[in-house]
Amino acid sequence: MFAKVALLVLRKDVVIEAKSFEMFSTTLFFAVSCVLVFAFALVRDGTIVADAAAGILWIAIAFAGTLALGRTFERERYAETLRALLLAPAPRAAIYVGKLLGIVLLLAVAEAALVPLVTLLFSAPLFARPLLLAGLLLAGTVGFAAVGTLFAAMLVRSRTRDVMLPILLYPITVPVIIAGVRGTAALLEASPDEPVARMWIALLAAFDVVFITLALWTFEPLMTE
């Protein structure tokens, strides 16, 4: 029942997205703009400041992720369908999981375009250890989206949601950003530092477990009017 509801919510979001491409195109465009803005600040004489590629990649993911998170519940609000979702005879936590899966999927597709772009523009050897990089990106994206989906859901009814989402999200997701940037930087070294990258993935995995548990635990009382 739980998994079925979550997958139904995910399918609904994917079908809507596949018809409009609204969130995907805006998120990706915004991420690319972020990369360009940082390039102007950090590229000197045609080469980039050491380690900056890792930072640029994660900042682009975090900023674009915030944009996507803001949109995911906006659609439900316009159509007044959030109430319908909450009234449905389904576990509320499953709705959260469905929304979370949708965001993770969207960001994963955006990252699949973003990573080659960063590799190309800054000649960063991001594909030296593809599996470890994928692990970092997945664990980091899940952690960021787990906190973000909960906050975005809570803010749906708030008038100031556009301002409040980043204010709430960034202080809590600092560990994700640190782990992502440091882990990626370890992979970018001349000889990739695998143990360090693995340690950051482990930290991110622990973060994901704790914060998804917390979100599942608080979603029900938070969404009750």
Place this chain on the structure above:
Amino acid sequence: MKKYFIPLLAVTTAMFAYAPIMIANAPFEASMGLVSKIFYFHVPSWFAMFTAVFICGIQSAMFLFKGKPTADRIAVSAAEVAVLFGLMGLVTGPLWGRKSWGIWWPWDARVTIALILELTFIAYLLVRKFGGPGSEKLAAALAIFGMFNVPFLYMSVNIWRTIHPKTSVVPALPTGMPGPFWFSVAAYLLLMTLLIQLRLQLEERRAALDALYLEEE
């Protein structure tokens, strides 16, 4: 709690009046000299902040799951007091840092954690103020998340770099220093309790006033 307010206030005032004498008489720390005296109010202000943060987190959980309005009032009072003591620590810290490390802001582990916690609880207050109706629940969730974030912040930031005096400094203080130090800690924790209580009374009066308005309508 209310009936202890006046006696506690008297004790705290006396302690704060006596603290400068104790601190002045404490021996000079060998390498730092006069600057080391900052320690007597810098460290206690962090003790007070962390205590207030945990009060806020636990009361927020009580509010969210049990729906007790009193818990929410204690949580908001504790959050305001936590931001106040955090600000105190963030101001006194760089004063020490400039003298002992030569830089105002070292980006070391503990400093960074403190700054992020301070930001989390400023965000808590911002949400409550500008979040519109229902923002108490939102703020409560933020406080719970902020509390559970502490170990992750600690780990992630710690691996970065550490030059802050270790917590092991406290038990190993030279003779003559632990007395004034723990005296200052006790005074700060008492002050924190009093401020939360004072703020709570204000919040309760506000709630009572709202209830009266509702009755009138």
